[in-house]
Amino acid sequence: MSHIHLPDGILPVWLWASGFIVAILVGTILLRLTKKEKLTRRLPLIGMMAAVMVLGASVEIVPIAYHVNLTVISGILLGPSLIFLATFVVNVILALFGHGGITVIGLNTLTLSIEGVLGYFLFRLFWKVLKRLTPATFLATFIALLFSTLAMIGVISLGTSHYEKLIHQEGKGIFEFHFSKGKEDHHPGEAAEEKVNLRRFIAIVLPLGFIGWMLEGVITALICRYIYRLRPDLLHLEKETL
Amino acid sequence: MIQLSYLDYIAAEGKSFLHRLSPKLKIIGMVFVLLAIVTLRNLPGFLLLYGILLALFSLSRIPIKIFSLTFYPLIFAILFIFISGFQIHFILLIFLKVLCGSTGVVLLLATTPYPSIFSVLGRVLPSTFVTALFLTYRSIFILLNIFEETQHALYLRGGFQWRHPWRSLINISNAFGHLIIKGIDASEKMYESMVFRGFQNKIYYRGE
Numbered sequence: 001m002s003h004i005h006l007p008d009g010i011l012p013v014w015l016w017a018s019g020f021i022v023a024i025l026v027g028t029i030l031l032r033l034t035k036k037e038k039l040t041r042r043l044p045l046i047g048m049m050a051a052v053m054v055l056g057a058s059v060e061i062v063p064i065a066y067h068v069n070l071t072v073i074s075g076i077l078l079g080p081s082l083i084f085l086a087t088f089v090v091n092v093i094l095a096l097f098g099h100g101g102i103t104v105i106g107l108n109t110l111t112l113s114i115e116g117v118l119g120y121f122l123f124r125l126f127w128k129v130l131k132r133l134t135p136a137t138f139l140a141t142f143i144a145l146l147f148s149t150l151a152m153i154g155v156i157s158l159g160t161s162h163y164e165k166l167i168h169q170e171g172k173g174i175f176e177f178h179f180s181k182g183k184e185d186h187h188p189g190e191a192a193e194e195k196v197n198l199r200r201f202i203a204i205v206l207p208l209g210f211i212g213w214m215l216e217g218v219i220t221a222l223i224c225r226y227i228y229r230l231r232p233d234l235l236h237l238e239k240e241t242l
Numbered sequence: 243m244i245q246l247s248y249l250d251y252i253a254a255e256g257k258s259f260l261h262r263l264s265p266k267l268k269i270i271g272m273v274f275v276l277l278a279i280v281t282l283r284n285l286p287g288f289l290l291l292y293g294i295l296l297a298l299f300s301l302s303r304i305p306i307k308i309f310s311l312t313f314y315p316l317i318f319a320i321l322f323i324f325i326s327g328f329q330i331h332f333i334l335l336i337f338l339k340v341l342c343g344s345t346g347v348v349l350l351l352a353t354t355p356y357p358s359i360f361s362v363l364g365r366v367l368p369s370t371f372v373t374a375l376f377l378t379y380r381s382i383f384i385l386l387n388i389f390e391e392t393q394h395a396l397y398l399r400g401g402f403q404w405r406h407p408w409r410s411l412i413n414i415s416n417a418f419g420h421l422i423i424k425g426i427d428a429s430e431k432m433y434e435s436m437v438f439r440g441f442q443n444k445i446y447y448r449g450e
Contacts, residue, residue, distance in 0.1 A: 007319060007340040009279040031370065039370060040443045044429040044436065047377025051385050052422055054378065070418070077422070089374045093382075096347055099315060102276055166283070166332060201324050219415045226419030234426065 008101035012162035019107030030081040049074040050086045072119030072141040083116035119144035137221040145213040254355045260302035265358040275346040288338035295345040304352045312344040369444040
């Protein structure tokens, strides 16, 4: 729910192109800041965690069109800079399977990496404050997902005027094909109904998202607890009680 | 995702003209499909594009089972139609954009082995990124094997039951945790073997 499953051609060109530019800029800066040896050494791990996220994304909960992202747990394990590269890779792979368009890869990377980066910092913060793993992971996941969903809604709302154009352009386009139905067939009252309805979209996305955030929060907390029992070194935490 | 290995098999073993076409040309073709999706604004144009893609799909003799993959993104497109106020024209436009994009992508993947795709991408994208992409693709197959084993073990021991949702959720989460730990172990072994073979930040493909 938190990232954009829009097909290609829905968002305006300036929006998705800006998404690509910002994502590439952020990625380049983060890669430059990461030591080359560390990056080379951790490439298989990045690949493996990206594969975990891709597998998580393939398990669809059909009634609410939700799937677990596992971005927060990947962020906790990889750290804030490497999770960005991992989410970029995940979005490319997912786009190759039609899971979100190719042109929205940049925007998807930005929204999804908000989850990973924010999840990482919130997890550290809540761990320091609460000293309890399960609530710290749950809260970090829930809040990170909430913010990335809000970012996704923000991105979609930026393209409102473009959607209006798409709705009102029957018969127009690069190839001037026309339907038998003409513009004069529209009644004045229809104009209001034809407007882009973002409120309805938000009213559907937020409640469904809430179920998803709860579900993913619980799953991530349980995964984190499992990892802590078997390989606590992976979480880089001091020895504290659960 | 389970069909990934089958898709890979078809891409490597297929004998149609599209399978024999250069990967570079197919990727350029996919870029044109994307350009059309972004620029076209009317239904007849999209119907024409979709018709061409369907014709190519049929000519390349890809099994019909794979065709079902192209409908998967429609699940997400349904959410987006709520924005439009249910305008039929807009809904059809979105659905056709989705179908054209997914059909083009599945066509590319089902006729081109993935090392060939990554080899072409490696010429335009940074090597670190393409290596990460390649390792992710490879890791998906490793994890799928672990996932299937874990899934069988869960089912055989009654680990997933609708009557006990909380216990099932714990077991599913533990399975994901198991997958992550096994994956991290496998990534360490993978790095050791890559270094042993002379890996230095870049994977070389056949012909390079």
